[in-house]
Every structure is written in structure tokens, then in C-alpha cells.
Amino acid sequence: MSVTLILAIESSCDDTSIAVLRGKTVLSNVVASQLIHEDFGGVVPELASRAHMQNILPVYQKALKIANVQATDLNAIAFTNGPGLMGALLVGVSFAKSLAIALNLPIIQVNHIHAHVLAHLIEGENIENPTFPFLCLTVSGGHTQIVEVKSAKNLNIIGQTIDDAAGEAFDKIAKLLNLPYPGGPVLDKLAQSGDVHKFKFSDPRNGLFDFTFSGLKTSVLYFLQKEIAKNPNFISENLNDICASVQFTIVDALIKQLLKAAKNTKIKNLAIAGGVSANSELRKQMNDLKSLGFNTYIPSFQFCTDNAAMIGIVGYFKFLENDFCDLDILPQAKF
Ligand code: KG4
Ligand code: ZN
Numbered sequence: 160m161s162v163t164l165i166l167a168i169e170s171s172c173d174d175t176s177i178a179v180l181r182g183k184t185v186l187s188n189v190v191a192s193q194l195i196h197e198d199f200g201g202v203v204p205e206l207a208s209r210a211h212m213q214n215i216l217p218v219y220q221k222a223l224k225i226a227n228v229q230a231t232d233l234n235a236i237a238f239t240n241g242p243g244l245m246g247a248l249l250v251g252v253s254f255a256k257s258l259a260i261a262l263n264l265p266i267i268q269v270n271h272i273h274a275h276v277l278a279h280l281i282e283g284e285n286i287e288n289p290t291f292p293f294l295c296l297t298v299s300g301g302h303t304q305i306v307e308v309k310s311a312k313n314l315n316i317i318g319q320t321i322d323d324a325a326g327e328a329f330d331k332i333a334k335l336l337n338l339p340y341p342g343g344p345v346l347d348k349l350a351q352s353g354d355v356h357k358f359k360f361s362d363p364r365n366g367l368f369d370f371t372f373s374g375l376k377t378s379v380l381y382f383l384q385k386e387i388a389k390n391p392n393f394i395s396e397n398l399n400d401i402c403a404s405v406q407f408t409i410v411d412a413l414i415k416q417l418l419k420a421a422k423n424t425k426i427k428n429l430a431i432a433g434g435v436s437a438n439s440e441l442r443k444q445m446n447d448l449k450s451l452g453f454n455t456y457i458p459s460f461q462f463c464t465d466n467a468a469m470i471g472i473v474g475y476f477k478f479l480e481n482d483f484c485d486l487d488i489l490p491q492a493k494f
Contacts, residue, residue, distance in 0.1 A: 163478060164233050166222070166258070167471030168215075170251030171243025171271050172300070173202045175214035178467035179226035179233075180475055183282040186226035188461060188468040189218050200340045201330075208246035215254050222467075230262055235483070237474025240268035241491035242301065248490035256486055265483040269473040270494055271465075272302050275432040277311060277476070278462040278469035289428040289456045296417045298441070299433030299465075300326035300341070303413075305368050305420045308430075311476040317420055318368025325409055326435045328363070328372035332379050332405050336394055346402045347438050353403025355440075358382065360405060363412040368420050370412060379405060410440045414448070421453065430456035437463045 162181065169176040173196055178188040191214040196202045223230060238255035241248060259266045276295045280288055289308075297304045303325045305318035323331070326343055333342020338349075361378035365371040379401075386393040394401065421429060431445055437460055445455045462469060477483075 163235075163475060164228060165267075165471045165474045165478060166230075166233050166236050167269075167467040167474050168236065168238040168251045168255050169271070169465055169467040169470050170211045170215065170247050170254075171239045171241065172247060172465060173207050173210075174465040175211045175218050176465060176467035177215070177218045177222040178471045179222055179228050180468065180471035183280060183472060183475060185281055185283060185468045185471070186228065187222045188466055189222045189225065190461075190466055191218050197340055200334060202244070204244045204246050207244055208250055211247055211250035215250060219254070230258070233262060233264060235265045235267055235474060235478050236262075237267040237269050237470050237477070239271045239274070239470050240488065242271055242494045243490070243492065245490060245492045248492070252488070252490045259486065266486065266488070267474045267477045267482065268484045268488060269470045269477070271470075272297060272299075272304065272494070273314060274469040274473045275299060275302075276306055276308060276314060276430075277473050278432055278458050278466075279430050279456055280311060280476075281462060281468060281472050286459070287456060289430055289454065292424075292426050293428035293430050293456070294417065294420055294424065294426050295430045295432050296413060296436075297432045298325040298413060298435035300324060300330065300343075302433065303370050303372070305417060307420075307424060307426070311473075312480075317424070318370070318416055320370040320372060321365055323372040323376065325370070325372060325413060326433070328375055328409060329406075329435065329438075331376050335376075335380055335383060336398065336401060343435060344437065346406060347440070349399050350402040350406040350440065353399035353401070355403045355407035357397070357400035358404040360408045363409060364416055368416050368423075370416065372409070375405075375408060406438070406440050410438065410444055413441065414444045418448070427452065428454045428456065432458060432463070434464045
């Protein structure tokens, strides 16, 4: 068994998370989610940075305690270097550097989206890992990509959104329906008892393997304006059906593009990653693909949304290659 101990830090958006991994196994994965943004209907960067500052030390102490590891036993510090909110990233990056200096450890920079994909390589009880090559549909609040994964470091984006991300579409449409932020999980819950075929909206598929979600948002907006003009109570009287129809439109497009990519690349191992992979309709439709002869991989909830364990697994693979970075490294808001 590997004895490499990596401490990983994630602070790219509104979750402060620190994990400890022994090799590919997660010993702890502590996440402090920031609820302060709910009142503003979206993440407020300044508030996110401040909350990371408040959370990071207690989250670090808790992560070490749960892992039952001393800081002096660690072999390296991995951290999210982007993409994300600059002020939020700076907190995690500065914390990583300070620890590295204090403990005389190497630091490893990790791309957040790469980490969502490699979360599938975390090993543990009841976790089935895909073999290479696999296709990963990465769907989060900031990204929507179909990635061909040939190895832990050979990732090729073959499809992506040309505008909004899938999670952003969920959140923005939820806002049109007066639902609280983040809207994705709320919309998902309301969709459970709705009719997925009740309303038709514009198809988010674009070209061969790409997506466009801004058109869908606009089509929902115009549809609601038209219906509300006829019946001011339209939203409240049809909320579950609207949510179910919107959710189905998004998930149907994601699955159809993923299947097309699978056919094109002849890859049978299909995975989903990112916050939207917590979506119940997406999980159901992924499971249904098994009957078509595909192997499907759906991460457990704790590895779907932002977490440091996924940063740690990328850190582990980079550690094996001595892929460290200098202490003068700066975060990158965009990659
Ligand atoms: O990966 P993530 O935690 O953060 C980013 O890197 O963006 O993803 C957050 C996104 C949000 O847009 C949120 O609404 C969406 O994931 N999300 C969901 C569900 N749970 C989280 N969207 C649809 N259904 C869900 N159950
Ligand atoms: Zn994410």
C-alpha cells in the first residue's frame, strides 16, 4: 500500500475544502459550504474570499484530525490553482504556500476541472473505478465538457458549451422561477413530481458534441412572460411540470451528445463529474445506458460537488511524476 500522504486544498468558488489522501484513498474530506450567498442569488466574490479566510484554518485542523495524521507526516500540499474566483483562489494558494514553507514540503498546482474528472480514480469501499480510456461528461456551475480520458494526465476535450454551463442554466432558470440559489438542487427536487413532456423548450445541443445553454434560458424566459401575461399564477400552478420539463431538456441534450461522442470514439466507459452530476434525472439516465452495453460511473455525492479529495487525487498522480511548482506561482482565474 502506498504511504504517500497528500494534503489537498480547494477554494476556487464558495466551498472551503481540505482533504488528506493516503495514495488514492481519502482519509478525510472536510467541506465548509458558504450559505451567505443565498440571500444574493449568486456567489459574491468578496464575501467568498472573506469566508474562505474564516474557514480555512478550522477546516485544515478538522481534516488532519479526522485523517488521524500529523502535519509533519505529510509528503506534499496540492491546491486548486484555477479556474475560479481570483480572491477565493488566493486564499487557498496562500495557505498552501505558507504550509509548504512551515513544513518544508513541495507544492502541486491542480486544475479544478481536471480534478472533477479524476475524482473517478479515487479508490475506496464501494467505489468502482473506470479503466482507460473513458469519456467524462463534466457538468458544473462553470463548465460543461465531454472529455476523452486516455490516462491520468492525457485528457482531451472533445465537446463543450459555447456559452453558459449546464449548472449555470439550472441556476439561472431556477431564478426565473423565483427559486432560491443555488437553484439546481431545488429545481431537481421540484421536478420529481412533474411531467417531463408537459412543456417544450429549445434544444441545447450545438454542432457535433457541443452545447449552448443561453438559448434555453431565453426560451424559458419568453415562454414564462407569454404565459404569465395570460395567467399571473402560471408559475405557481405549473411549477413541478416546468421544472421537470426544463430538467429533462438539459439532461436529454447532455446524454445525447455523450452517446454521440461514445459512438464516435468507440469508448464504452462513460462517467459523469461536477456538481450537476448530483442531478437525479442525469443519474437515472446514466444508469439506463447500462442496458445499451455501456459501463457507467457516477461519483458519490461528496465527490460530485466541489471538494478537496478530487484535488488530492490529481496531486497524488503529479507527486508520482515529481510535478511540483515554485513558491512564486500565482493562481489563474481562467485556464
Ligand atoms: O462542481 P460544482 O459544485 O461547482 C462548480 O465548480 O461550479 O457545481 C455547482 C453547480 C451549481 O450550478 C448547482 O446548481 C449544480 O451544480 N447542482 C445541480 C444539482 N446539485 C448541484 N444541478 C442540478 N441538479 C442537482 N441536483
Ligand atoms: Zn467544481
